[in-house]
Amino acid sequence: METTKIGIIGCGMISDTYFKAAKKFNILEVVACCDNQPERAAKKTELFGVPSMTKKKLLARKDIKIVINLTPPKAHSQIDLEILNAGKHVYSEKPFGVDAADAAKVMALAKKKNLRVGCAPDTFLGGAQQTARKLIDDGWIGKPLSGTAMILERGPEDWPQAPFFYDYGAGPMLDMGPYYITSLVNMLGPAESVTAVTAKGSETRTYGPVVADEYKDKYTPFCQYPVKVNTHLTGVIKFKCGALITVIASFDCHMHGHPPIEIYGTEGSMQVPDPNMFGGVIRVFKPGYEAWKEVPLTHGYTENSRSIGAADMAYALRSGRQHRANGKLANHVLEIMLAFDKSSAAKKEIVLKTTCDRPEALPLGLTPGLLPE
Ligand SMILES: NC(=O)c1ccc[n+]([C@@H]2O[C@H](COP(=O)([O-])OP(=O)(O)OC[C@H]3O[C@@H](n4cnc5c(N)ncnc54)[C@H](O)[C@@H]3O)[C@@H](O)[C@H]2O)c1
Numbered sequence: 001m002e003t004t005k006i007g008i009i010g011c012g013m014i015s016d017t018y019f020k021a022a023k024k025f026n027i028l029e030v031v032a033c034c035d036n037q038p039e040r041a042a043k044k045t046e047l048f049g050v051p052s053m054t055k056k057k058l059l060a061r062k063d064i065k066i067v068i069n070l071t072p073p074k075a076h077s078q079i080d081l082e083i084l085n086a087g088k089h090v091y092s093e094k095p096f097g098v099d100a101a102d103a104a105k106v107m108a109l110a111k112k113k114n115l116r117v118g119c120a121p122d123t124f125l126g127g128a129q130q131t132a133r134k135l136i137d138d139g140w141i142g143k144p145l146s147g148t149a150m151i152l153e154r155g156p157e158d159w160p161q162a163p164f165f166y167d168y169g170a171g172p173m174l175d176m177g178p179y180y181i182t183s184l185v186n187m188l189g190p191a192e193s194v195t196a197v198t199a200k201g202s203e204t205r206t207y208g209p210v211v212a213d214e215y216k217d218k219y220t221p222f223c224q225y226p227v228k229v230n231t232h233l234t235g236v237i238k239f240k241c242g243a244l245i246t247v248i249a250s251f252d253c254h255m256h257g258h259p260p261i262e263i264y265g266t267e268g269s270m271q272v273p274d275p276n277m278f279g280g281v282i283r284v285f286k287p288g289y290e291a292w293k294e295v296p297l298t299h300g301y302t303e304n305s306r307s308i309g310a311a312d313m314a315y316a317l318r319s320g321r322q323h324r325a326n327g328k329l330a331n332h333v334l335e336i337m338l339a340f341d342k343s344s345a346a347k348k349e350i351v352l353k354t355t356c357d358r359p360e361a362l363p364l365g366l367t368p369g370l371l372p373e
Contacts, residue, residue, distance in 0.1 A: 003029035004314035007058045007088075009079055010070030011035040011044045014093065017306045018068060019048040025311035026369045032058045059086035065317065066091055066118075068310055073169040077102035080117070084109045089317065091118035091310040094178035096330035098169035100338060103331050110327060116317065117327030121179050122309030124186040125324060126278030127302035130362050132263075134298050135270060136187050137361060140284055142267030144188055144243040149180045150258040155231065155251025158208025163215055163225045165251070166205060171229035172249040176276065177337045180247070181237075182329065183261060183275035188239045189358040190332055194339035195349040196235025200227055201252030233340040240355075249340070278302050300366060312371050319373045324359040332356040 004027050008015060011033055022028045030048070034055045035041040041052035058064065059082065067083040069076060069092040077097040083090040084106070096119045097103035110117045123129060136144060151172050156165050164170055185191065204224040211219050219225055231251040236244050243263075261272035271292065273280020279302030283292035301308060309325030316323035332354045339350040363372060 001026050003027060004065050004317070005063045006030045006310065007061065007064040007067045008033040008050070008070060009035070009055060009058065009067060009083070010072075010093075011040040011052075012070065012072075014306070015044060015070050016047070017304060018070060019044060019050065021305050022307040022310070024305060024369055025307065025371070027314045027371070028307060028311050032061060032064060034058045055082075059083065059088065065089060066310060066314060068307070069093060072164070073098050073174065077106050080106045081109055084113055084115050087113070087115070089116040089118070089313065091313055091325075092120065092330075094120040094330070095169075095174045095337065096327065096334045098174065100335060103334055107327055107331055116313060116323060117330075118309055118313040118323055118325050119327055119330030120306065120309060120325065121182050121275070122306060122312075122325045123179055123275055123278055124182050124359070125301065125308045125312065125362060126305060127297045127299040128273050128278065128280040128282060129183055129186060129275060130299035131282055131295065131297045132183075132270065132272045133187050133361050135282070135284065135295065136263070140268060141263060141265030141270050141286070144241065144263050144265045146243055147245045147261065147263040148258065149184060149245055149247045149261045150256065151176045151180055151247075151249040151260075152253040152256040152258065153251060154254050155205075157205045157251075160208070160210045160212035161215070162205065162207060163219065166225070166227040166229060166231070168228055171231060172251045173233050173337045173340055177249050178330075178333055179275040180249075180261065181333045181336050183272065184237065184239070184245055185329060185333060185356065186359055187263065187272075188243050188245070189241050190355040191237050191239050191336050191352055193238045193349050193351045194235055194336060194343050195238075196233060196340040196343040198230040198233040198341050198344040200229075201231050203227055230341060230344075233344075235340050235343060237336060247340075278305055298364060299362060300368060308371070315371050315373055322357070322360070324362075326356075326359070328354075328356040329359060
C-alpha cells in the first residue's frame with residue numbers, strides 16, 4: 001500500500017502516543033517532526049527514527065500530505081492556518097481552537113484552499129464508543145430521550161504543568177469536554193442549544209513539589225497560582241434529535257460515583273465508558289432485567305490508537321469520502337463547549353449557530369491496521 005506521508009508539529013507529552021500509534025495504521029508514515037524547542041524534536045528522532053527539522057522545512061516538503069498539529073491549545077488555530085497556507089491538510093489535537101472566531105478562520109481557509117481539516121478526539125472511533133453508537137443505531141434502548149455526561153474530578157492541581165489547566169483555553173470543559181461532547185454527538189447527532197451555569201471553586205490552586213521548566217520563572221513548589229477559568233460548568237445540551245443531556249464538567253470534585261456517560265431511551269438505559277479511552281465496559285438495562293447487563297464490544301481498536309482519526313482522513317483523501325474526525329464536527333463541539341460560559345454570563349439558553357453531520361459509524365469486522373476506503 002502506498003503510504004500517506006505525515007509531518008508532526010509539536011513534540012511534547014502526547015506526541016509519543018502518536019509516534020507509536022501511527023505505526024499501527026498501514027496507511028500512515030510519519031516522515032518529519034518539529035518543535036519550537038528543537039531539542040524536543042531531536043529526542044523523537046532518537047526514539048522513533050523520525051527526522052527532525054525546522055517548521056519551515058517540514059512545511060516545504062512536497063511529499064508530506066497531512067500535518068498533525070500537537071501544539072498547546074492556544075497555538076492550534078495559528079499553526080492550523082500555517083499548515084493550510086503551506087498547501088497541506090491539517091489534523092489537530094483538541095480542542096479545535098480556544099475561540100470561535102479563530103476556529104472559523106481555519107474552516108474558511110480550508111474551504112478556500114480545498115484542503116481537509118481533521119481534529120481529535122478520535123477516541124470515538126475506538127471499540128467502546130463505536131459499540132455504544134451501534135447499540136443506539138440498532139435501537140437497543142429505543143429513542144434516546146435524555147442522559148448525563150459527568151466530567152467530575154479534582155483537576156491536575158499539583159502537576160508540574162498545572163497552571164496550564166487553569167488558564168484560558170483549558171479548564172475542565174475545553175480540556176476534557178471534547179471527549180464527552182464528541183462522544184455525545186457521535187451517538188446522538190448535532191446539538192441545538194445549551195443552557196448552563198458556570199462557576200469557579202477557588203481563585204487559586206496549590207502547586208505540588210515539582211514545577212515544570214516553563215513555569216519556573218513564575219512559580220515555586222507549593223506556591224499558589226491563579227485560576228483564570230471557570231472550574232465547574234453545569235448545564236443541559238439539547239440535541240436536535242430531542243435528547244436533553246445534563247452535563248457537569250468540574251475540577252472542583254474530590255470524589256463521585258457517577259459513570260462517565262449514561263443515555264436513557266424509550267426502551268432502556270445505557271452506560272458508556274470513559275470517552276477519553278478507546279476501550280471500556282458498556283452496560284445496558286432494559287425492563288425485565290434484574291440489573292445492568294454488560295454488552296460485549298462489537299468493534300476493535302480498544303487500546304490507545306490516537307491517530308486513527310488521521311488514518312481515516314488519509315483513506316478519505318484517496319476515495320473522496322468525508323473523514324470522520326472532521327473539522328465541522330470539532331467546530332460544532334467547540335461551539336457547544338464555549339456556549340456553557342456564554343449561557344451562564346447571559347443567563348439564557350444559547351441557540352447554536354454551527355452544526356455537523358453525525359460521523360459515519362465504522363463497519364464491523366475491520367482488519368487490524370486497515371480502515372474503510
Ligand atoms: N498530554 C496529554 O496527555 C494529552 C492527551 C490528549 C490530548 N492532548 C492535547 O495535545 C496537545 C499537546 O499537548 P501536550 O501535553 O503534548 O503538550 P506539551 O506542552 O507537552 O507539548 C506541546 C509541544 O508543542 C511545542 N510548541 C508550542 N508552540 C509551538 C509552535 N508554535 N511551533 C512548534 N512547536 C510548538 C512545545 O514546545 C511543546 O513541545 C494539546 O492540545 C493537548 O490538549 C494532550
